[in-house]
Amino acid sequence: MNVISFIIGIVLVISAIVAIEAKKLITSVVMLSLSSLLAVVSFVLLKAPDVAITEASVGAGFTTAIFLLTLKRLGRGKSE
Amino acid sequence: MNPVWLIALPLGLAFLGIFAGKFSKVFLWISSIINVTLSFFIFNGNGIESYIIGGWAPPYGINLVVNDITRLFLLTINIIFLLALMTTSAEVIKKPEKNSIAFMLSLAAVNGILLTGDLFNLFVFLEISAVAAYIMASSGTEAVSKLASFKYLILGSIASSFYLLGVVVIYASTGTLNMADVVSKVTSMNPDVLLVAGLLMIVGLGVETKLFPFNGWAPDVYANASGRSSTILASVLPIAMISAFLRIIVFMINSGKLNELTIILGVITAVVGEILAFSQKRMKKMLAYSSIAQAGIILTMIGIGSSKSLIGASMLVLNNGFGKLLLFSVASQIMLVVGSDNIDDISGIGRKSPLLSLLFGAGALTIAGMPLFFGFRSKLYIISATIDKSAWIPAIILITAAIEATYYFRWLFNLVKPYAKLSEKRTPIPFGLALAGLIAVFIIIIFGILPQSSLDFFNKIGDLSVQLGNSPMGVM
Amino acid sequence: MIQYFSVMLIAVGIYGLLSQKNLVKLVVSLNIAELGVNLFIVSLGYVAEGKIPILSPIVNSSSMNFVDPLPQALVLTAIVIGVAVTALALSLVLKVKESYGTIELDEIRGDNS
Amino acid sequence: MKKVVAAIIAFLFFVMFVSILNSDSKSLMGIPKFGEVNLAERVSSRYISKSVSEDAGEIIYGETNNAESGSANMVTSIVVNYRSFDTLGEVTVLFIATTGVAILIGGGKRQRLAISVNPILKISARIIVALLLVFGVYVFTHGHLTPGGGFPGGTIIAASTLLMLVVEDDKRVSKLLKFLEGSMGFLYVVIGIAGLIITGSFLQNFLPTGTIGNLFSAGIAPVVYSIIGLKVGAELSGLLDDFFAEEEEK
Numbered sequence: 001m002n003v004i005s006f007i008i009g010i011v012l013v014i015s016a017i018v019a020i021e022a023k024k025l026i027t028s029v030v031m032l033s034l035s036s037l038l039a040v041v042s043f044v045l046l047k048a049p050d051v052a053i054t055e056a057s058v059g060a061g062f063t064t065a066i067f068l069l070t071l072k073r074l075g076r077g078k079s080e
Numbered sequence: 081m082n083p084v085w086l087i088a089l090p091l092g093l094a095f096l097g098i099f100a101g102k103f104s105k106v107f108l109w110i111s112s113i114i115n116v117t118l119s120f121f122i123f124n125g126n127g128i129e130s131y132i133i134g135g136w137a138p139p140y141g142i143n144l145v146v147n148d149i150t151r152l153f154l155l156t157i158n159i160i161f162l163l164a165l166m167t168t169s170a171e172v173i174k175k176p177e178k179n180s181i182a183f184m185l186s187l188a189a190v191n192g193i194l195l196t197g198d199l200f201n202l203f204v205f206l207e208i209s210a211v212a213a214y215i216m217a218s219s220g221t222e223a224v225s226k227l228a229s230f231k232y233l234i235l236g237s238i239a240s241s242f243y244l245l246g247v248v249v250i251y252a253s254t255g256t257l258n259m260a261d262v263v264s265k266v267t268s269m270n271p272d273v274l275l276v277a278g279l280l281m282i283v284g285l286g287v288e289t290k291l292f293p294f295n296g297w298a299p300d301v302y303a304n305a306s307g308r309s310s311t312i313l314a315s316v317l318p319i320a321m322i323s324a325f326l327r328i329i330v331f332m333i334n335s336g337k338l339n340e341l342t343i344i345l346g347v348i349t350a351v352v353g354e355i356l357a358f359s360q361k362r363m364k365k366m367l368a369y370s371s372i373a374q375a376g377i378i379l380t381m382i383g384i385g386s387s388k389s390l391i392g393a394s395m396l397v398l399n400n401g402f403g404k405l406l407l408f409s410v411a412s413q414i415m416l417v418v419g420s421d422n423i424d425d426i427s428g429i430g431r432k433s434p435l436l437s438l439l440f441g442a443g444a445l446t447i448a449g450m451p452l453f454f455g456f457r458s459k460l461y462i463i464s465a466t467i468d469k470s471a472w473i474p475a476i477i478l479i480t481a482a483i484e485a486t487y488y489f490r491w492l493f494n495l496v497k498p499y500a501k502l503s504e505k506r507t508p509i510p511f512g513l514a515l516a517g518l519i520a521v522f523i524i525i526i527f528g529i530l531p532q533s534s535l536d537f538f539n540k541i542g543d544l545s546v547q548l549g550n551s552p553m554g555v556m
Numbered sequence: 557m558i559q560y561f562s563v564m565l566i567a568v569g570i571y572g573l574l575s576q577k578n579l580v581k582l583v584v585s586l587n588i589a590e591l592g593v594n595l596f597i598v599s600l601g602y603v604a605e606g607k608i609p610i611l612s613p614i615v616n617s618s619s620m621n622f623v624d625p626l627p628q629a630l631v632l633t634a635i636v637i638g639v640a641v642t643a644l645a646l647s648l649v650l651k652v653k654e655s656y657g658t659i660e661l662d663e664i665r666g667d668n669s
Numbered sequence: 670m671k672k673v674v675a676a677i678i679a680f681l682f683f684v685m686f687v688s689i690l691n692s693d694s695k696s697l698m699g700i701p702k703f704g705e706v707n708l709a710e711r712v713s714s715r716y717i718s719k720s721v722s723e724d725a726g727e728i729i730y731g732e733t734n735n736a737e738s739g740s741a742n743m744v745t746s747i748v749v750n751y752r753s754f755d756t757l758g759e760v761t762v763l764f765i766a767t768t769g770v771a772i773l774i775g776g777g778k779r780q781r782l783a784i785s786v787n788p789i790l791k792i793s794a795r796i797i798v799a800l801l802l803v804f805g806v807y808v809f810t811h812g813h814l815t816p817g818g819g820f821p822g823g824t825i826i827a828a829s830t831l832l833m834l835v836v837e838d839d840k841r842v843s844k845l846l847k848f849l850e851g852s853m854g855f856l857y858v859v860i861g862i863a864g865l866i867i868t869g870s871f872l873q874n875f876l877p878t879g880t881i882g883n884l885f886s887a888g889i890a891p892v893v894y895s896i897i898g899l900k901v902g903a904e905l906s907g908l909l910d911d912f913f914a915e916e917e918e919k
Contacts, residue, residue, distance in 0.1 A: 020571070050744045054821050065831055073650055094764075096851060134753050227656070230579065273698075570682055601713075
């Protein structure tokens with residue numbers, strides 16, 4: 001079990017770093033939702049299903065939706 | 081009288097306000113007035129009372145703790161909130177119904193911060209008051225208020241995450257979230273863990289109390305928020321945040337190293353605040369830096385932690401509350417009339433409305449600590465409280481008081497300076513500002529004149545702090 | 557092991573907050589820091605052979621060995637607060653973009669008079 | 670250069686924080702090693718055994734009657750029963766944030782989508798929205814039995830609104846949602862006050878808690894979670910609608 005959690009942890013930290021260092025905003029938002037989803041998996045491994053469902057729907061789902069909507073409204077100004 | 085009404089009433093009315101249209105402004109006034117009357121009832125209780133929530137006794141459930149410090153601060157906060165509503169009632173803001181909801185929830189959160197006896201519950205109330213403060217900060221008309229609010233939001237959110245980390249570290253070590261329970265277990269905690277948890281909490285609360293390295297957000301937010309928002313942000317919120325800092329860092333954790341860190345950071349905050357306030361060209365920016373300086377002095381007193389210094393700190397907190405209420409209300413009125421609060425544009429305005437300059441004068445004099453005003457008594461008390469501790473703290477307080485006096489007098493003289501361009505005819509100020517302002521002036525003068533013995537509710541704080549120092553804070 | 561990764565996440569979030577100049581990136585770093593904090597809190601409640609804290613026909617008695625439910629309840633609240641603050645932050649970013657035309661901190665000529 | 674300083678500060682934080690992990694010892698309390706948590710020392714041992722006010726002995730699924738909190742899901746019993754005040758505060762945070770977003774970017778006419786939506790997508794979207802709504806309602810009504818609760822349930826309802834907003838070009842969220850959001854919040858406070866009046870303390874449970882595992886067990890827990898679910902659903906839908914609004918021309 002801790003091999004899986006080790007791998008997830010590594011990929012989690014890497015996706016977080018890429019989310020911050022990414023050149024384009026869309027990449028950083030996608031990597032943020034990837035790290036949220038990986039967090040959901042590690043919540044399941046930590047035997048916390050309530051938190052996993054909440055993180056999946058509220059944390060990963062809704063946050064990514066808002067970020068994409070914001071980028072859509074920002075994008076019209078061709079900032080990137 | 082169950083103090084939970086102080087929180088539940090504004091909360092319920094705020095929820096109703098979302099679809100009540102223009103009634104939500106009325107709800108705001110109703111909840112503020114009822115809160116003031118409720119806090120009068122609560123004020124004349126005594127001893128330490130604990131009101132449980134949800135039927136579960138602490139440390140398993142959440143309880144509201146009412147002791148002498150809470151009673152005094154509750155009464156002050158609700159009175160200042162009502163006065164702030166009155167002084168800024170003439171201001172017209174965009175979408176007033178939704179802004180009234182923000183003010184109602186800020187009132188509920190501020191009362192919650194003072195009352196709650198549970199660490200995580202304090203985190204939730206800090207978050208509510210922080211989000212309400214972000215909305216208030218972004219209520220300004222210029223674009224810079226949105227940017228200032230964004231910076232405040234980022235700093236505030238990472239700070240509350242640090243505070244949450246501190247709470248969780250304490251939970252993992254002691255197994256409980258109730259403040260009183262933690263006090264009894266702190267002595268048997270691993271000192272390094274306690275130090276790190278305390279550091280995290282000082283960072284978390286330091287942003288809200290405008291402690292030195294974390295107060296970069298305050299000047300822009302205070303200077304660019306709308307009149308009512310900046311008045312409430314500057315006069316009401318500091319009281320709650322400083323009381324939270326006092327209960328958590330000094331009463332609960334109470335580690336020598338952290339108290340010394342608070343003293344050092346407090347002194348730096350005071351000195352930096354005064355120096356920067358001295359050179360400001362805009363009134364609201366000057367007032368913001370002056371608030372930072374006042375917070376610095378208060379936090380230094382809290383860091384010292386002796387019963388006399390805590391009495392001095394609570395006197396200064398009250399004095400700062402009423403003083404900033406007056407000063408920010410006047411600054412907002414000037415912004416309404418003149419459209420700018422730059423020192424050159426407003427010189428001589430005071431001659432056109434003498435009452436305005438009277439209110440500004442009273443606020444300035446009490447903050448600067450001039451005789452006959454409450455500020456003088458608190459500064460005197462503080463200096464006598466810290467003389468025996470060490471010589472350089474009173475020296476710094478005197479220096480900051482001197483700097484304060486100079487720039488406040490400079491602004492006051494600039495306000496009343498004869499200025500040919502402006503016509504001599506009087507411009508009347510709104511009735512709400514006049515009435516509430518005079519009430520505040522009356523309070524700070526009465527507190528200034530009354531003999532020390534009659535201010536017993538302050539002395540009660542002194543012996544309470546001694547009693548709390550060594551026994552669990554609030555009912556277990 | 558997950559505890560060390562969650563603290564790493566918080567550190568990466570702090571690094572992002574201190575080094576990034578794009579407003580949206582700042583909000584992303586804030587979310588990563590909060591994700592790390594939430595992961596750390598839940599990891600504090602983990603008990604080695606503990607079961608999921610829900611009574612069911614299989615896990616039917618309260619005397620069994622459970623994982624600590626309190627940190628999970630705290631994290632439920634922290635996640636939703638994080639989303640609420642993120643929504644507010646992004647709407648502020650939109651307003652800043654609307655009036656300043658850019659979301660890069662160094663391009664915004666803040667009037668720091 | 671700024672990145673290097675930031676990295677150093679982040680690393681210092683990491684070292685400082687890691688130094689206090691697994692610092693628990695017999696004499697001094699500290700953070701226990703990952704997994705080796707002694708629940709008896711913690712407050713939550715009483716939440717698990719549901720014996721905070723009086724010792725309830727062993728709780729058996731499906732058999733124990735009128736237990737203290739009555740919900741099979743212990744996390745829900747904490748969120749909605751033992752520490753319900755936190756959840757009320759947290760619902761307020763979401764409420765004030767939604768109001769803030771409405772102040773900042775609300776109003777304005779609806780934003781036109783760049784692409785024209787294929788009719789097949791429109792029809793299938795309606796079916797999916799219906800399914801999503803049913804699933805969302807299921808999640809928050811069974812909050813006290815299965816994982817999930819008011820917040821994920823509400824978000825799933827908001828997801829169905831998002832689907833409608835994306836698919837339909839002119840769809841606007843109705844004003845009814847504002848009414849639903851406000852009344853649900855007010856209902857939560859009224860339940861709190863009812864608890865204060867009926868049983869003596871704010872937000873106290875005043876309904877019988879039935880046998881653990883049934884749908885109608887756990888006193889006010891399912892009621893409160895349904896209120897939260899509807900409120901969060903209405904709020905987040907309104908919030909999404911604000912994100913679709915066009916900026917008002919200055």
